[in-house]
Amino acid sequence: MALLSVREETMRFGGLFANQSISFDVEEGELLAVIGPNGAGKTTLFNVISGFFPPTSGSIQFDGKDITGAPSHQVASAGLVRTYQLVQLFKHLTVAENVEIGSHRVTRGGVFSALFRPEWMRKQEKNVCEGARELLRFVGLEHQADLQADKLPYGRQRLLEVARALAAKPRLLLLDEPAAGLNTQETEALADVITRIQRGGTTVILIEHDMSLVMKIAQRIVVLDFGKKIAEGTPDEIKAHPDVIAAYLGGTETVDA
Ligand SMILES: Nc1ncnc2c1ncn2[C@@H]1O[C@H](COP(=O)(O)OP(=O)(O)OP(=O)(O)O)[C@@H](O)[C@H]1O
Ligand SMILES: [Mg+2]
Incomplete structure (x- = not known):
């Protein structure tokens, strides 16, 4: 099929x-x-x-x-995840944060867990963070992880978009x-x-x-x-x-x- x-x-x-x-x-x-x-x-x-x-x-x-x-x-x-014809990044967030946002679909959470930050949530945050670093390595942006996204040259912004889409698995x-x-x-x-x-x-x-x-x-x-x-x-x-x-x-x- x-x-x-x-x-x-x-x-x-x-x-x-x-x-x-x-x-x-x-x-x-x-x-x-x-x-x-x-x-x-x-x-x-x-x-x-x-x-x-x-x-x-x-x-x-x-x-x-x-x-x-x-x-x-x-x-x-x-x-089923897509990227857009025109770059659509969160310009004022860092490169790593842009990828972390992409994993939204595969994480869970809510107001309660955000306030009390249970163990599973801290673990999840750590996983999201490590996952983002791994994806940045995958596309060759690991050295720009902490840079503000709009400071990246255009070609690298496109790679960042791909990394963000991949974060949604x-x-x-x-x-x-x-x-x-x-x-x-x-x-x-x-x-x-x-x-x-x-x-x-x-x-x-x-x-x-x-x-x-x-x-x-x-x-x-x-x-x-x-x-x-x-x-x-x-x-x-x-x-x-x-x-x-x-x-x-x-x-x-x-x-x-
Ligand atoms: N939301 C919309 N409302 C009205 N017309 C639209 C809309 N989206 C696309 N079109 C029209 O549909 C046709 C196909 O557009 P589309 O953007 O899908 O082409 P494309 O193959 O992606 O082109 P390009 O290579 O320039 O990106 C065009 O004539 C376009 O003007
Ligand atoms: Mg098009």
Whole structure:
């Protein structure tokens, strides 16, 4: 059984079909890339999968359960965690604190325990703190742990976002253009991190414009254009696909075409 099944998913904004009847599966442990020109509907697809808004029609199944229209926090609790296209950090908190916040889903607590700080809670706080340090090591930010997040160079902020998402211990991680704005060296570091996430057993869906990155690390690729899935296959199949080549080189089509 696939970990994620998207079936005939359609998202309409007024007269615009941002996603139109999109279907695909993601197997457990896989690294799938979603590519397509600007405005193709990639982020909308993530918004629907992660419960940001319900689809106009169609369904989303995660781990055998129907999560169509379920709110984001519920979807995240089920193990489906995303990052955003634009950096969204708590700028005035430290790097480590940003990661600690990410573990919110997997910790328990409340007003009572916050006031009386029972033994299990102190232990939990220690675990959260150690877990955050470990994740910072994993993405190569261990030396910046105590720095204020907005003092990090942009490329490292993106790595921090990945670390924060990992703190929620996702089974499926959705990354929306994590390499946007990164230089070659930073992109390589990110590619290495994503590959290690997948090898660690986490399933990944990656939206990305950087073709060399996609071709290097993705096992399978779904291509969107004007809200529709126009191709799906291995990197080699996608590179040679005539509709994909047309979508990337044509650029003269209109939404109605
Ligand atoms: N909340 C919204 N309300 C209205 N229209 C929207 C909304 N979100 C997206 N759209 C429209 O849906 C279409 C697809 O947008 P989307 O952001 O999903 O594309 P994308 O593939 O992520 O593009 P990019 O590569 O530029 O990030 C666009 O025409 C966009 O303007
Ligand atoms: Mg987008």
